[in-house]
Amino acid sequence: MGVEGAGLVTSTRDAHPDGATGVTLSGPPEPAPSPYRWAWYLPGLVAVGWGGYGLLTAPMGPEPVKWIIFLAVGIAAHDLLLAPIAVGAGLLLARLVPAVVRAPAQVGLIGTGIAVVAGFSLVLGRGVSADVPSALPFNYAGRVAVLVALLWVAMAGWAVVRIVRSSRISADQPE
Amino acid sequence: MVGGGALVRKPASPVGPLALLHRPVPEPPSSLRRGPLREGAWRSPLRSERTATLLGMWVGVAFAVCFATGLLSHLIQNPPSWFGWPSRPVNLYRVTQGLHVISGFAAIPLLLAKLWTVYPKLFEWPPVRSLLHAIGRLSLLVLVGSAIFQLVTGVLNVARWYVVMPFFFTTAHYWTAWIAIGAILVHVGSKLAIIRIGLSEPAAAEPPAAAVAGGLTRRSFLTAVAATSGVVALTTAGQTVPALSGITVFGQRDPRLGLQGLPVNKSAASAGVLETAVDPTHRITLDGPRPQQLSLAVLRSLPQHTVRLPITCVEGWSATADWTGIRMADLLDMMGLPEDAEVTVESLQESGLYRASVLAPPHSRDPLTLLALRLNGADLHIDHGYPARLIAPNRPGVLQTKWVSRVRAL
Incomplete structure (x- = not known):
């Protein structure tokens, strides 16, 4: 794979079927999904479904709205608070601290x-x-x-x- | 592809309903592509497929350990007909539940590092390329949300900070674990091709020194994250491993501290048994083919045995103590019960999820299982279950019923 800035790309990749690809973290287009992905999707989806069923039906289970709010607050706390602080600290560090x-x-x-x-x-x-x-x-x-x-x-x-x-x-x- | 030279195979386009999922949606005006959405806005050379893959694998291992040990604990407490749990080795549950909490805390730096590595993907452009892409992005909310949910609720449970959780912790944590582990499996499936790239990248493929500019290299970043995770694990493990209790930072207990040298999880006051437990007329009822009521004096006159067993809390802490009392097997014989009988051990506590526990073979007939009257050479303190409590090997603390009032055959 290509290393950012090094321009070394040697692999062969499948493109996305619709041709509308995103890019990977280091820049090259994302490869096409693996043909083996369903071997992971199936047990994963069953587990997600089982968990959702349990949350909705278990005695003393959470109220769905409260569960969703708690989940959303966790995501927001990370994406809007922790991650920006970490990124900002990294930027400040790169500017203010000697190499x-x-x-x-x-x-x-x-x-x-x-x-x-x-x-x-x-x-x-x-x-x-x-x-x-x-x-x-x-x-x-x-x-x-x-x-x-x-x-x-x-x-x-x-x-x-x-x-x-x-x-x-x-x-x-x-x- | 950056650098050129790559061969790209274009597969056949999907047909039928699948084509709708893959159909490109119009791209938003490029004038909206500002700030973190700009091309090249994210320049840290530490982010790469290899970094994301390795961190993802570590997170996956930590969550797998958490899930397996948590599921085990759930099955022990709510055993289905097909499940059996041995009474030996006596420290097995202590290890699995200690591992559950340790791996949960160790996962905190791993998950945060993984999320930091892929954070730029949150700002990918265009935000939506197709309906399938939108579904994929939305599914990440389930993955990230459930993973954070599990770690946050786990930490809050260790900190006994329940009022901020608007639900019953145990139920929400257990069922969300299924969602988290399932979402991880789906995510791995969707990223298999990128994982292959990440794993095939040579470990030595570091960005040029100029890009790092004196900062961490990818390898040293990963080393720092792993070391941080290790330190968090070590400074959590003291509540399970007494030798490490001196360096505990994130543990809930010191196994050496507590009444009679043993921590307490639920007090007599909170259980509402302060008066009933010390009532001199209190009798323990044996409710079986040969029913009888035993006073504390009668219990003390029966053959006494001393065993050394740990008490292990579902919150991960555990501590070993010397317990003295009557073998449960002897009591079951007194009740006229067969070898394979199951009994319910009930508490004076009038309400609460854990006011009673089922005691079945092999625990019920294990010679180490006692109706304990004494702890570390003295009568049980009331917070430890005076006048009598159950203590059995390799069993969660919530099933070691305190302030026993009745043993009832099922």
Whole structure:
């Protein structure tokens, strides 16, 4: 397949039947669907149908409208909030952070973002109950903060290594 | 095709009703193609078929593990006639349910990275090429929505934050799991050709260094995502693996913390048994061919056995303890029940989904299954089920009925 910017395309592909193809992430047109796709579609559609049937008929199942709203809020939260923040952070990082430390900064941001997403509900502690003190017993904010701090310490170390290596390479360059 | 040189085979056009699905729809005015819709608006060299394919495979594995272990837990709690669940090894459910929660948390970075990688596809132009294309795009709402739904509700359950879920968590999470796993299968089927491309791309096929400009390469991006997933897994596993409890960040429990050295999931106060459980006139009813009522003093006078068993919550945490009490097999014999008899163990708790549980072979006759009176060398604390509770090997905690009031033959 073609690597973006490299122009190396060697494969043979089937075009879409209607000729109206989209493009892949790296640019080339999407290939035609695989002839084996129905081997995946059939069990997949059966599972989706079974899940939908269960949601609609199970005792104590969710009200469909509430289920759909929850689903839609999840999609919106990702597509309209999390993803734009991630993309924006990446753009800012590319503009503001020197190239030599950009990779450690990227990993630091990825890890920090994941820690926030995975830990926010525990940090908020809305499920804590005096009735059951052994549930949610930790200082989650502190633990997430320590985890993120350790990550940035590691990334700072990596950045230092990259700076030192970069300066050595520069020093070795002929005048 | 970028770079040229590719051979494109054009298959025969569909006919009949299928032609309607494939018929191109008019493209919107190009003046609308602005912002993220612009050609070349998305330039990160990290996005590629290989990146998307590998991340997709990892997400698929994590969701498959979650689905299989979740389905197993559901079957154990709601066993159909064809399903049997052994009482040994005693830690098997502990492993499967621990894995369920760990893999769920580990899937968070994988899913987010996968969605970031394919995010530009949300802005593809034209937005709709044909009716079939529109259906395909809409189906992605089911895929993405159900995947996010599962992870969000799972995390909220671990955080015991139920009020934000406008439905009963267990039912919604279980049935949506079928939709999520089915949507993943459909998605894999629709992307088989692209997956083949992603997997056939040489691992060394990285974008030029100038494109990366000091940032992560595709390989280091994937490594970072995998490492993040691994760290999340490790810092979740402490609620299942005591050796890791010191580094717990995303777990709900420390297995070492709680009354009598054991966590509690439901308190006597919330079960409404604070008075009935300590009532000195309380008797446990054995309701079978030889019915009888046993006081706590009589229960204590029966042969006592001590077993070391874990209590495993469906929320993934588990902890081992020493339990002392009467073998359930002895009680069933006292009731005059045959070896294959099933019984219902009922609680003083007057309402609630888990106020009773069915105890069937092999658990009912397993010598490790007790009507426990003591925990870690002391009488059961009321929050652990005083005066008597069920403890059986390899069984979800919600089926280990507390504050037992009656054992009834089915």
